[in-house]
Amino acid sequence: MYDVIVVGGGNAALCAALSASETARKVLVLERAPEEESGGNSRFTAGLLRVVYNGVEDLKQVIELSDDEIARSDFGTYTEEQFFDDMARVTEFRCDPDLTEILVKNSLPTVIWMRKNGVRFTAAWGRQAFNVGGKFKFWGGLTVEAVGGGPGLVDSLTQIARKRGIEVWYSARALSLVSDDEGVHGVRVKRAGKTLEVKGKAVVLAAGGFQANTEWRTRYLGPGWELAKVRGTRFNTGDAIEMALDIGAAAHGNWSGCHAVAWDRNAPEFGDLAVGDQFQKHSYPWGIYLNAEGKRFVDEGADFRNYTYAKYGRVILGQPGQFAWQIFDAKVKPQLRDEYRIKQVTKRVANSLEELVRQLEDTNADNALKEIQAYNRAVRTDVPFNPNVKDGRRTEGLAVPKSNWANTIDTPPFEAYAVTCGITFSFGGLRINTDAQVLNSDGEPIRGLYAAGELVGGIFWFNYPGGSGLTNGAVFGRLAGKNAALQTR
Numbered sequence: 001m002y003d004v005i006v007v008g009g010g011n012a013a014l015c016a017a018l019s020a021s022e023t024a025r026k027v028l029v030l031e032r033a034p035e036e037e038s039g040g041n042s043r044f045t046a047g048l049l050r051v052v053y054n055g056v057e058d059l060k061q062v063i064e065l066s067d068d069e070i071a072r073s074d075f076g077t078y079t080e081e082q083f084f085d086d087m088a089r090v091t092e093f094r095c096d097p098d099l100t101e102i103l104v105k106n107s108l109p110t111v112i113w114m115r116k117n118g119v120r121f122t123a124a125w126g127r128q129a130f131n132v133g134g135k136f137k138f139w140g141g142l143t144v145e146a147v148g149g150g151p152g153l154v155d156s157l158t159q160i161a162r163k164r165g166i167e168v169w170y171s172a173r174a175l176s177l178v179s180d181d182e183g184v185h186g187v188r189v190k191r192a193g194k195t196l197e198v199k200g201k202a203v204v205l206a207a208g209g210f211q212a213n214t215e216w217r218t219r220y221l222g223p224g225w226e227l228a229k230v231r232g233t234r235f236n237t238g239d240a241i242e243m244a245l246d247i248g249a250a251a252h253g254n255w256s257g258c259h260a261v262a263w264d265r266n267a268p269e270f271g272d273l274a275v276g277d278q279f280q281k282h283s284y285p286w287g288i289y290l291n292a293e294g295k296r297f298v299d300e301g302a303d304f305r306n307y308t309y310a311k312y313g314r315v316i317l318g319q320p321g322q323f324a325w326q327i328f329d330a331k332v333k334p335q336l337r338d339e340y341r342i343k344q345v346t347k348r349v350a351n352s353l354e355e356l357v358r359q360l361e362d363t364n365a366d367n368a369l370k371e372i373q374a375y376n377r378a379v380r381t382d383v384p385f386n387p388n389v390k391d392g393r394r395t396e397g398l399a400v401p402k403s404n405w406a407n408t409i410d411t412p413p414f415e416a417y418a419v420t421c422g423i424t425f426s427f428g429g430l431r432i433n434t435d436a437q438v439l440n441s442d443g444e445p446i447r448g449l450y451a452a453g454e455l456v457g458g459i460f461w462f463n464y465p466g467g468s469g470l471t472n473g474a475v476f477g478r479l480a481g482k483n484a485a486l487q488t489r
């Protein structure tokens, strides 16, 4: 008999297991993936976490910063108010206020707790800051990064769990919950081809969303979603959501919504751990998008990348042929993120626009050329370009405007990158209360059942502020693990 059984092996699950082990004696982690593919989507990440901080002193509780690093960085602040505002704005005011409050208020304390447990963090100089006059200026509240990215985070949490005596079973797929009128008493598991029943006083579900399940994607997100590529793990097929619904749990949140981004058109069906998140193409604010008809279709500069990237995957999926091109000229090339320089990239280069559009396969070249020229004419070149702020350098008179960072595309060599929709995770899931207990469809907690991470509904809707997924998993994983363990006493 275990005290707490945790279903899943990603960030939310491992944080739940560590937290549970502070009170409970026997904690078991069930990970469906084999060890070499373990860690879920968390392993695929860059390890970036959205965390509230009121200045460098807060960051120093998490990151070892030298005087020199402090001197050449402008970390600014990311206040609770800013995190609340970001959550409210991007979710169109639908995020559950109580759960969002827990997420925001516990973001820094949870990361400090992870640090005290042995997880190491650094500042995201590479991806979330620009060098302005010799100083790195951070812009979007995304300053904290796990050392070693997602793989570093998962490996570190796993090592700490092992040292704590937490048992981890790999290739162990949870199938269903053992439950009766008194609540949940364990999990049925398939391990090495054998089905067995594992008894536990409490269970934490942290097995991810349903994005890797083609049928559920099409059923809940809608027609066409079977054509999306999966950015991360192939193991998040909604198992734990289904297990909970089967015993009467309430479905909650944005079941037709998901996080989806621009992803290399020729990327494989599921994520590839050797490439990680690098199939993504996130520098579109510095260029323009064209679809197969050679037309622009979205405001590439509507907001900072962190606040648009997660919803533009859906927009790309809606284009003819489910793909688009990102077009850049030589002026912005130094600003393109590192993912544009990987080997596995679908890229075209030319010294003239005429030559470039002819290379865009499956695309109307004449329209594409006219569209780029019309865009160039519409740019307010009198407004200075500044990547650190919403600079208002925009187009005028176009049916699809570009609101910020509108640079003309006129300096060779020109580059085009083909992207399609890559789904990250589904937003719909289970309903939990502020103790991370799973609620049944009558609104009552199911005794002995807790949930955390991607499979919880109600927090993210339509869109998502970058870096909130790991914070969400850590905050609610820690809470779920603690409460599950307390219940066993």
Ligand SMILES: Cc1cc2nc3c(=O)[nH]c(=O)nc-3n(C[C@H](O)[C@H](O)[C@H](O)COP(=O)(O)OP(=O)(O)OC[C@H]3O[C@@H](n4cnc5c(N)ncnc54)[C@H](O)[C@@H]3O)c2cc1C
Pocket (backbone or CB within 6 Å): 007, 008, 009, 010, 011, 012, 013, 030, 031, 032, 033, 038, 039, 040, 041, 042, 043, 044, 045, 046, 047, 048, 049, 050, 172, 173, 174, 175, 206, 207, 208, 209, 231, 232, 233, 235, 236, 237, 238, 239, 240, 271, 276, 277, 424, 425, 452, 453, 454, 455, 466, 467, 468, 469, 470, 471, 473
């Ligand atoms: C390419 C990519 C980059 C990303 N970058 C970032 C980033 O930088 N910052 C950020 O905050 N977020 C990022 N995200 C989102 C982030 O990965 C997720 O929000 C977060 O990792 C979810 O954590 P989780 O623990 O809930 O799920 P996961 O980490 O996906 O873990 C789910 C676990 O459940 C296991 N599982 C599934 N079914 C079963 C079953 N039946 N039995 C047992 N185990 C099961 C899986 O194998 C897996 O181990 C990124 C995602 C991707 C795909």
